[in-house]
Amino acid sequence: MSALVASRRRTLRDRLGNPWARPRFLWVIAIVYVVWILVPVVDAVVFSFNEGRSITQWQSFSMRWYTGDPDASVLHDAALQHAVLQTLKLSLLTALVAVPLGVLFAIGLHRWRGATAKTANFVMLFSFVTPELILAVALFLLFVHAFEVIGLGTGAELIGLVVLSLAYPVVIVRARLLSLGPSYEEAANDLGASPLETLRRVTLPMLAPSVFASAAIVFALALDDFVIVNQLSRDASTQTVSIAIYGAARTAPTPAINAIGTLMLATSTVVIGAAVIAYRRLERARGPAAAPVP
Amino acid sequence: MSSGASSARGRSWYPRWYWPSFAAPATLFLLLFFVYPFYVVLCVAFGGVTEILREPAPAWNPASWNPGILGFTLSNITHTDGLYHTAFLRTFAYVGLATLACLLIGYPFAYFLARHAGRWRGLFVALFFAPFWISYMLRMLAWISLLQDDGLVNTTLQRVGILQTPYPWLAGKPITLIIGLTYGYVPYMVLPLFATLDRIHPSLLEAGRDLGASPGRTFWRVTFPESRQGILAGLVICALPMFGDYFTQQLLANTKGTRMIGNAVVDSLTIPIFVPRGAALILVLLVLLIGPIIYYLWSTQRAAAQVGVAA
Numbered sequence: 380m381s382a383l384v385a386s387r388r389r390t391l392r393d394r395l396g397n398p399w400a401r402p403r404f405l406w407v408i409a410i411v412y413v414v415w416i417l418v419p420v421v422d423a424v425v426f427s428f429n430e431g432r433s434i435t436q437w438q439s440f441s442m443r444w445y446t447g448d449p450d451a452s453v454l455h456d457a458a459l460q461h462a463v464l465q466t467l468k469l470s471l472l473t474a475l476v477a478v479p480l481g482v483l484f485a486i487g488l489h490r491w492r493g494a495t496a497k498t499a500n501f502v503m504l505f506s507f508v509t510p511e512l513i514l515a516v517a518l519f520l521l522f523v524h525a526f527e528v529i530g531l532g533t534g535a536e537l538i539g540l541v542v543l544s545l546a547y548p549v550v551i552v553r554a555r556l557l558s559l560g561p562s563y564e565e566a567a568n569d570l571g572a573s574p575l576e577t578l579r580r581v582t583l584p585m586l587a588p589s590v591f592a593s594a595a596i597v598f599a600l601a602l603d604d605f606v607i608v609n610q611l612s613r614d615a616s617t618q619t620v621s622i623a624i625y626g627a628a629r630t631a632p633t634p635a636i637n638a639i640g641t642l643m644l645a646t647s648t649v650v651i652g653a654a655v656i657a658y659r660r661l662e663r664a665r666g667p668a669a670a671p672v673p
Numbered sequence: 674m675s676s677g678a679s680s681a682r683g684r685s686w687y688p689r690w691y692w693p694s695f696a697a698p699a700t701l702f703l704l705l706f707f708v709y710p711f712y713v714v715l716c717v718a719f720g721g722v723t724e725i726l727r728e729p730a731p732a733w734n735p736a737s738w739n740p741g742i743l744g745f746t747l748s749n750i751t752h753t754d755g756l757y758h759t760a761f762l763r764t765f766a767y768v769g770l771a772t773l774a775c776l777l778i779g780y781p782f783a784y785f786l787a788r789h790a791g792r793w794r795g796l797f798v799a800l801f802f803a804p805f806w807i808s809y810m811l812r813m814l815a816w817i818s819l820l821q822d823d824g825l826v827n828t829t830l831q832r833v834g835i836l837q838t839p840y841p842w843l844a845g846k847p848i849t850l851i852i853g854l855t856y857g858y859v860p861y862m863v864l865p866l867f868a869t870l871d872r873i874h875p876s877l878l879e880a881g882r883d884l885g886a887s888p889g890r891t892f893w894r895v896t897f898p899e900s901r902q903g904i905l906a907g908l909v910i911c912a913l914p915m916f917g918d919y920f921t922q923q924l925l926a927n928t929k930g931t932r933m934i935g936n937a938v939v940d941s942l943t944i945p946i947f948v949p950r951g952a953a954l955i956l957v958l959l960v961l962l963i964g965p966i967i968y969y970l971w972s973t974q975r976a977a978a979q980v981g982v983a984a
Contacts, residue, residue, distance in 0.1 A: 405785040406785070406789070408778075408785065409786070409790070409797060412778065413797065416860075417804075418815075419813075419816050419819060420803070420811070420815065422815045422825065423815035426818065434814075435818045435823055436823070480699040483698060484695065484696045486692075487692045487693060487695030488692075489692075490687075490692040491695075491696055499696055499699075499703075502700075502703050502707065502708060503699070503703060504970050505966065505970065506707050508909075508913060508966050510914050510917035510962065511914060512914075512916075512917025512919070512938065512939075512958075513917060514707075514710075516714070516938060516942065516951065517710035517714050518706070519942060520717050520948075520952060524717060524731050525713050525731075538706050539706075541702070542702075542703070542707050545699060545702070545703070549699075574687050599806040602808075603808045605810055605920060606920070610942075624808065625920060627814075628813065628817055628924055629923060629927070632814060632817070637811075637814070637815075640811035640814065643811070644807055647806040647807070648806065
């Protein structure tokens with residue numbers, strides 16, 4: 380232990396005398412940055428366990444706002460629970476629709492050349508950078524004035540979230556296809572595989588890690604979205620957690636709102652964590668041939 | 674390029690409709706739910722309102738488009754006493770200041786991540802990505818509690834001696850809104866900067882060092898010019914969503930004196946007679962932002978092409 384400390388000290392002394400050393404002010408900035416970004420999150424999680432009604436004055440630890448309180452806790456507030464279910468339903472459906480659409484689009488565009496392909500690609504990327512409010516208002520007007528059959532509500536929310544997230548699987552999978560190169564598919568073809576066999580037995584398995592990664596990203600994106608769902612939800616029955624938090628934050632928030640936010644945070648952490656583990660496993664199983672996307 | 678040769682060979686293996694058929698579903702989806710909505714925006718903005726109910730009446734035929742509402746909206750933006758004039762000026766000021774703050778904070782952090790984090794890099798990258806999957810609303814709710822008179826920010830500033838009495842952060846202060854916007858969007862600045870800085874080859878820096886440049890000089894003569902692409906991409910990707918932000922204003926500085934374009938748009942959608950004005954405002958916003966959007970698309974395409982050549 381003391382040897383470690385001594386060697387640390389030595390490197391520290393070396394660094395102080397060396398102009399190429401790590402500038403300490405960058406370390407300070409980095410740590411301040413991380414604290415600044417994460418302090419609110421820690422605060423929100425801590426106050427979800429507050430005994431009192433306040434989200435500024437800490438009283439003592441309790442599960443009141445999760446389970447204890449007979450009216451206002453997450454367990455007993457039907458409106459909050461409905462919001463959680465609606466959010467999970469929308470996020471799952473968004474991933475189920477956007478990921479296959481996006482992956483197929485990426486596979487097609489990887490080989491399809493010409494003006495139509497270029498235009499399709501441009502529109503896709505344009506959807507990626509269009510400010511969300513512009514997208515949300517355009518879709519709002521679409522569902523109110525043109526596609527009244529669908530109207531506002533869950534269907535509109537789902538379509539809006541798919542438009543918002545469609546480009547993520549496309550970008551991720553295309554980067555993967557680019558790094559894989561054409562040799563595997565050429566080999567499969569030379570060995571007599573039909574186009575569909577090549578897709579099913581060569582291309583798709585090699586794309587699996589990036590498909591998982593994009594599914595997790597789309598799910599997390601839909602889980603936290605506010606602008607699209609706020610514009611496209613119909614009434615309380617189609618409101619999501621982010622709308623509930625927004626509404627409460629503007630009036631009188633109780634720690635139950637923090638509790639529900641904490642639960643969503645736990646959900647997305649589990650999803651992202653599972654995706655990272657799955658990605659690593661698949662990467663390792665594929666070996667060095669499937670090197671990560673540059 | 675090798676991909677060109679392989680696609681030439683590819684044509685002999687696959688029927689011509691094979692690859693387009695993969696892209697068709699998403700393309701159709703985008704046509705219906707991304708391209709067509711913009712046509713609807715045009716029809717609503719160039720339409721009118723019905724006689725009795727005062728509801729928007731979209732003009733579906735471009736031949737009957739009426740520029741009245743758009744003209745009205747535009748003159749209310751350009752005239753100094755117009756309805757939307759101050760909101761537009763304010764939005765540009767807030768977005769400009771917040772984007773600048775994002776750059777000033779994001780650049781050193783991205784530089785640190787790319788160059789100096791060492792074996793802590795994994796941890797810092799993980800912490801950096803955390804806000805991407807933590808609800809924006811939850812973080813803003815936390816800021817509301819932190820910025821109260823008896824919240825952590827005021828008590829800390831008082832204890833350190835910077836403030837004598839609590840500062841009323843939440844009483845509609847532009848400074849709170851600008852800090853809030855910076856907080857919300859700074860990760861989007863770090864992302865492209867980190868990608869660019871991380872790609873600068875160490876041999877360039879070694880060359881600078883070998884030629885006798887000091888660390889500071891190497892930074893200004895090598896690293897900074899090399900990262901210009903990332904800075905521009907970061908500025909665009911940070912500022913674009915800020916122009917459409919209205920919820921940060923609602924949560925952190927909800928007064929008339931801090932209203933932004935986004936607030937004007939969202940509010941006009943709630944009153945039927947004002948919906949065409951909301952559509953016109955969205956058109957104006959889109960026209961203003963189309964330049965940066967195209968620039969961003971062009972620069973990322975070019976960067977992707979460079980990476981493709983390198984690989």
